[in-house]
Amino acid sequence: MFKKSVAELGRALIAREVSAVELARLFLDRIESHRNLNAFLDVRPEVTLAQARAADARIAKGDATPLSGVPIAHKDIFVTRDFHSTASSRMLKGYMSPFDATVVERLGDAGMVSLGKLNCDEFAMGSSNENSHYGNVLNPWDKSAVPGGSSGGSAAAVSARIAPAATATDTGGSIREPAAFSGVTGIKPTYGRASRWGMIAFASSLDQAGIMTRSAEDAALIFNAMLGFDPKDSTSVERAPEDYTRSLNLDLKGVRIGVPKEFFGEGLQPDVEKAVREALAEYVKLGARLVDISLPNAALGIPVYYVIAPAECSSNLSRFDGVRYGHRAAHYTDLIDMMKKSRSEGFGPEPKRRILIGTYVLSHGYYDAYYIQAQKVRRIIADEFQRAFRECDLIAGPVTTGVAFGFGEKAADPVAMYLSDLYTIPGSLAGIPGMSVPCGFGTKNRPVGLQLMANYFDEARLLGAAHRYQQATDWHLRMPKDYA
């Protein structure tokens, strides 16, 4: 039963082949027996089982949605009323939110049952999950490899089938990169589709919630409940609700897939390139046409990102001052000293590093030279995507330059770590939807992800293209052997 997809579980629940309580117990047991992955930060069986009983009552009444009773776990960036919300930081250890994030609330309203909270990089800053205050998450495919980050717990949980689905967030690649490294399907929608209300803020002009699942079909089903306008988020987009499953049977005949030459340049490892080229060949077999495109300034995405994201982070994280909530130092001399000591003790090295960069680029005399200049180059990159989408319907390429790296390999070198997001950052800066689809295995039998991107609000077609590929291949059904 734990191998079933979200769609299959939903159907089994409605057919009364299994109850929500039985499913909740099954996954809680799996979480318990695979605690060595360190994917979960907070699990409360009594909360989960109460939600499962409510879902069963709803199914009994004939009032179920396709998601009612299906378990899901939430990245610990979403605040929750019933579980701790820490952003994997010492700063928020033990924090209990007075409310649920909109994403959590909507999935709960659809009847999904929450399994608990998932480990991630501290404040979603990182590409390997090595920045969590609560320890590393292991990659279920290879325990000496990182699961990717920042949504490493989400990726590991879905990969090991200890959760059928998991929420995640993406600022520069934090859904796609861990999905690729851990061999699961991960998608971030267009910026503004998912509410940011209750998502602990990192870089507000980039942060976007998404989902990790076993398949594109599951992601489409969950998007139907999860996305949509929220008046509580000032950057939420006002558009009519959509059925994200409507294009799952997309006819790929004549669909133009743009292949950016910059994503296949020097730096791309041969094992990843091979798997990605094979996936592209599969699309050709399915009727799609490959088109050579160019995103000439895509590589500038990294410097742009490392100005904008730290700038916004230094502003967002200024709220943690030890006064109203969060960590307060035990000993201090005055108010300023209390704030300084509380922040020094509460934040780990990566948030501190980014706060310092952000404070500098926003400081007097540097704002125009760095922050405004980065925003201008951001537009150049976004415009290049728009030019590319005149020649193609979707864009495809690798998610990462290589397969998952080992623990400690890049931890000492922030710049090497930042380059992990070379292929994911451009789409984040533009704000377009993007996903990672399992497409094979590379060195050391570690998974490879195919990146697919679409233009603004074109998620249904994106999911359809991914679904058609998953109908023709079985990479997404492969399971790490210790968890099968």
Place this chain on the structure above:
Amino acid sequence: MIPYRTAAVNKKRVSQEPPGYGLAVILPVPSLNPAATTEASHEMALTLSDVKRIAHLARIEVTDAEAGLALGQLNDIFKLIERLQSVDTSGIEPMSHPLGGSQRLREDLASAPDDREANMRNTPAQHDGLFLVPKVIE
């Protein structure tokens, strides 16, 4: 108190990078003339006192040793950021939001009342529903 992960602050970074992750490989080198390049990198390099000043502005306590470790890493990151200076952005509007437009304003109506007890539940120090801080005014 900043437990930066390594003391080996990359003096020879370029030659030590694993193949495929080098900046020179991934980022196009801007076609600046040598004089301009030298000048720009001099401008960018932070000093120890810069790091301490920034840390103070950010209200983060750093010891001399921590500031020293941070210095090398920040300078590396700024070398990366430096690439933006050579991009011609004349006539380009800064992009602050992927979909543009202005911020939506809501109707000025009363909404659900705050739950003071729930909101104060995570407060490190409080008294009678007020946040307690060290004395600010004598």
